[in-house]
Amino acid sequence: MSRSFLAHTALSSAAVATLLLTGCDPICTDGVSRPGQGHVTRSASGTCVQLVVTHPDAGAEGPDAGTDAGTGGDLCGSTEHGWTTQVVEESIDTLISAFVFDAKGVGHYAFSKDAHLHVGTTRPGDVPTRVDSVWTFFDVNLAVGADGTHHVLFQYVNDTSYATDLGGTWTTRYLSPGWARAIALDAQDRPHVLIARLAPKGGYLLGTVSATGAWTLTPLDELGLDGDRERMAVDANGHVHIVFARLSGGTPKLVYASNASGAWVSEPLEQELPLGSPRLRVALEVDAAGRPSLLGSDDAGAWLLTKEDSGWKSYPLGAYRSRGPALARSATFPDLRHALLDDADVDANVNGSTSQLVVRTLHGTSPVGTTPPLVLETRDGGNALPGPSAVHVDDQDRIQVGFTYVHYDYPSDGGPAVMTRGMRYARYCP
Numbered sequence: 001m002s003r004s005f006l007a008h009t010a011l012s013s014a015a016v017a018t019l020l021l022t023g024c025d026p027i028c029t030d031g032v033s034r035p036g037q038g039h040v041t042r043s044a045s046g047t048c049v050q051l052v053v054t055h056p057d058a059g060a061e062g063p064d065a066g067t068d069a070g071t072g073g074d075l076c077g078s079t080e081h082g083w084t085t086q087v088v089e090e091s092i093d094t095l096i097s098a099f100v101f102d103a104k105g106v107g108h109y110a111f112s113k114d115a116h117l118h119v120g121t122t123r124p125g126d127v128p129t130r131v132d133s134v135w136t137f138f139d140v141n142l143a144v145g146a147d148g149t150h151h152v153l154f155q156y157v158n159d160t161s162y163a164t165d166l167g168g169t170w171t172t173r174y175l176s177p178g179w180a181r182a183i184a185l186d187a188q189d190r191p192h193v194l195i196a197r198l199a200p201k202g203g204y205l206l207g208t209v210s211a212t213g214a215w216t217l218t219p220l221d222e223l224g225l226d227g228d229r230e231r232m233a234v235d236a237n238g239h240v241h242i243v244f245a246r247l248s249g250g251t252p253k254l255v256y257a258s259n260a261s262g263a264w265v266s267e268p269l270e271q272e273l274p275l276g277s278p279r280l281r282v283a284l285e286v287d288a289a290g291r292p293s294l295l296g297s298d299d300a301g302a303w304l305l306t307k308e309d310s311g312w313k314s315y316p317l318g319a320y321r322s323r324g325p326a327l328a329r330s331a332t333f334p335d336l337r338h339a340l341l342d343d344a345d346v347d348a349n350v351n352g353s354t355s356q357l358v359v360r361t362l363h364g365t366s367p368v369g370t371t372p373p374l375v376l377e378t379r380d381g382g383n384a385l386p387g388p389s390a391v392h393v394d395d396q397d398r399i400q401v402g403f404t405y406v407h408y409d410y411p412s413d414g415g416p417a418v419m420t421r422g423m424r425y426a427r428y429c430p
Contacts, residue, residue: 075105075398076429083374083428088120089113089128090379090422092404095278097423098142098152099402101392103331107402110142110152111423117163119150122402122425131170134163139180145189153193155180160195162207175207176217182232182242192234194242196226206240222264223257229273231284233292235260241292243284245273254282256307260290269312274299276323277349278385278406283327288334295327295339302341304365315365320358321346324386324403332395337362340391340401342376348385349408355383359391359399359428371399371428378420382407399428 088109097111107122115137120128138155145151152163160180163172175195181204182194193207195217204220227246234240239260245252254269273280273296282296294305295317302317302325317339326340339362344355356373376384389403407420 075394075400075427076396080429082372083426085374085424085426087379088402088423088425089118090420092421092423093137094139095387095404095406095421096139096141097404098140098388099390099404099423099425100142100144101328101390101400101402102144102148103146105392105394105400106148107390107392107400107425108142108144108148108150109402109423110140110150111404112136112138112140112154117152117154119152119165122400131163133170133172134161141180141183143183143185143191145185147189149189151183151185151191153180153183153191158198160193162191162193164191173215175215176205178205179226181226181230181244184232184234184240186234186238187236192232192240194230194232196230202226204242220257220264223255223266227252227255229279229281231282233284233286235286235290236288237290239290241284241286241290243282243292243294245282251275252279254294254296256292256294258292267312269305271296271303271305271314272298276346277408278323278387280321280323281325281388283325283340285327285329285337287329293327293337295325295341297322297325297341299346302339304339304362306365317341317360317362317367319343324389326389326391326401326403328391328393330393335364338391338393338399340389342386342389344383344385348383350410352383355385357386357401357403359393359401361393374401374426374428376405376424378405378407378422382409382420384422384424397430401426
């Protein structure tokens with residue numbers, strides 16, 4: 001039976017286009033095909049996509065590895081085309097670690113390893129700094145200011161704390177009992193943090209800091225019980241936007257909340273995030289006017305959910321089952337957004353089948369281009385299923401992505417799975 005597949009087009013932010021071809025190669029049959037030069041591979045949901053570059057060896061650094069936007073060097077060398085990828089770190093403590101890009105395209109990351117916080121950047125020659133004053137082996141959340149200052153929300157046992165290198169020296173502050181969920185900066189680079197309160201009380205606390213450095217923790221009782229997989233953003237007017245998943249009838253459903261109206265309003269949404277390992281996540285993006293968009297997926301494929309004057313509206317983005325989506329808007333062309341979507345079989349954590357990602361360009365809400373797939377692997381070549389991720393695309397259409405990942409290894413004797421967690425950086429040069 002004939003299927004259609006999306007062939008990669010060299011993206012131009014000034015003039016984007018798509019090319020839709022028909023008639024899949026016979027290799028696109030059952031499951032996720034093992035990709036290679038010139039092959040066609042099938043997504044877990046059945047979409048055929050053309051792979052036109054050879055994926056790098058796991059952990060290998062391609063030509064000009066380490067050069068980075070915003071550092072005075074050229075992100076892509078004259079001979080570099082396609083995907084180049086490298087492992088940033090492996091054997092980290094938790095999948096919920098952080099990778100973000102600043103406005104200049106420099107990648108920043110934070111993770112826990114051996115119960116210590118490590119923070120680094122993708123600048124050439126940079127190695128992660130071990131912050132000896134911070135002990136954590138749970139969730140790590142990161143935001144980066146316009147001047148490169150790092151703001152970290154982290155958890156140790158049942159307590160949430162905040163750390164920053166403001167002024168060039170790392171300092172920490174204990175905030176509250178509870179679970180570290182999300183951090184975002186406002187237009188003045190002041191942090192806002194989201195903390196889930198401990199049982200039996202539950203719910204959320206919103207932490208804010210004044211210009212004098214005084215912290216305030218405000219209960220968000222309007223949101224009801226806390227959930228998980230939280231994302232938070234602060235718009236240009238200082239309004240806070242939060243999305244999270246909460247169990248409803250045994251299935252995680254999305255909840256959106258904001259104080260944009262002057263009071264906190266919580267909106268249960270119809271979108272579900274199917275159960276899986278690792279869990280499917282959602283990305284949140286807010287435009288200059290304060291309108292939110294959500295990027296996620298379910299068993300039917302990926303979707304973009306936008307809040308419009310008439311209410312929430314969903315736009316399909318293809319047959320992807322995304323565990324670590326990311327969404328970023330072009331600073332130069334605000335009608336363009338870039339959606340990172342990964343895909344793997346629903347049972348890839350057990351059967352070890354291929355995991356891969358693409359970056360799709362959206363004009364408004366319509367897909368207008370896509371990259372070739374990047375196969376996701378651990379350092380030794382095992383399949384890597386992504387967690388929290390980030391994407392950045394510059395005016396020359398050079399793409400950077402960063403993400404955490406997990407690999408499940410099931411011993412032959414039937415023992416419990418051994419998990420390897422890591423962090424990977426990749427870039428795509430047209």
